[in-house]
Amino acid sequence: MSGSILIFDSGIGGLSILAEIRKVLPGHDCCYLFDNARLPYGELEESELIQGSVSLICEYALQVKAAIVVVACNSASTLILPILRQRLTIPVVGVVPAIKPAAKISKLRHIGLLATPGTIRRAYTQELIQAFAEDCQVDLFGSSELVMLAEAKLAGETVDMAKLNCLLAPIQDSALDTIVLGCTHFPILATEIQQVLGRGITLLDSGQAVADRVMFLLKDLEVIKGAGHTDANYRAVYTSASITEGLRERLVEEGFNTIEPHSPTCLR
Template sequence: MSHTILVFDSGVGGLSVLQEIRQLIPGQHYHYLFDNARLPYGELSEAELISGCVALIEPMVTRLAADIVVIACNTASTLILPALRQCLSVPVVGVVPAIKPAAQLSKSHHIGLLATPGTIKREYTHELIRKFADDCRVELFGSSELVMLAEQKIAGLEPSPQQLQKLLAPITQSSLDVLVLGCTHFPMLKAEISQILGDQVTLLDSGTAIARRVRDLLPAGEENPEDETAVAYYTTAAISEGLTLSLKKLGFSKIENIKSE
């Protein structure tokens, strides 16, 4: 029996997490909901972010009879999980920046976190650092611009190397040896980021760990590739032709607008 998995993000970044889930748990019903009406989340107030996310996700869980919800957004995960778990009866999995494995991997005990400004400033993030990287020097780098570059890339517009070089300049001037990609958009730029930072910097994200968590929470069941489906939902009246094409290439059989603005 196939399970229904709902993955949510502000934009297309959560596709990096969904890809890991599909690889680890094939033959399921995958639904991807992205709130591009309010992108980027890193610049929203906490109250607006929480209320808006709950209002989108709760009815979609009911409509789809989802078995599990994945909040594939670091910024949202730092805020909305308690509110969602209070109103949903199914498991809710959030994304946690990979601070713990980064601290364990670093040889120099000098790591970095690249995330949205919202994630960087959350007490939740600083508690993770205190708990798991107390013996490391941890540098924090916030960027909303990289989120938009990832959005453009998935829509078919390659990011400018000059712009990336400028945005990553503070990191290139650091001596860190492990960089946590603390936004699910950023793995989509992994090749470009790695090219600028060089082989001496290891890039870590949470996609694989989240996929394992989803597998562990779902009831055991057989894979059914013939029954597999993938549907995407978005929250503005239009998405670009390039993004539509990319979603179809990723195997989404249906792309639906759920909330015209």
């Protein structure tokens, strides 16, 4: 998988980022590494999140001879990007909440950020708000339960709409017109979230912006494999002891030809 894109997330939320990357780079090899043994990242202590995720990413960047790393997790991106950029010689792209575009499009100047508790707490998030949404009212909504609902949906389970309604009730009670989906898991639930909140609220995420950045950097490195590259390799690696059959089937549907547990002693 030399020259591949290494995509990292705490769970399968990063598949929403991968979907956008595949639109612009349909023939490129990808390794999707998800640390589901420690899911959800929004509940982890910062030191534990940093130590575990940096170690995993550096290990697999070497294993697959990655050309670029995408940290497809807002909770991790707010902490580990500077460390990874010191440790690795390849480009590292992170995911940050789409505060800037949300502030630009909000007609009411009232936006919300729906993210994990970890992302909500980060100083980086406050800096984004101060830099790009100073003239807006910004409401913060933290939820780790939405992460697990998204995981369950991709594993083939029906979304619990009653529970979703309850989780989104604080947003329904507000007067905002734009919501930033500040966790890569949340676009997986975009249809259901829109159903609950109604069409009067615009949902924004960072997926397309990340994909465009990845394409730009790979073009600069001159390692892009085009749409005519028919034998693209899609490999998924998880850190738990096992995954559900429903999730495995979904990964196969997504085009992954290798799905395996993390094996730190097995270099390929």
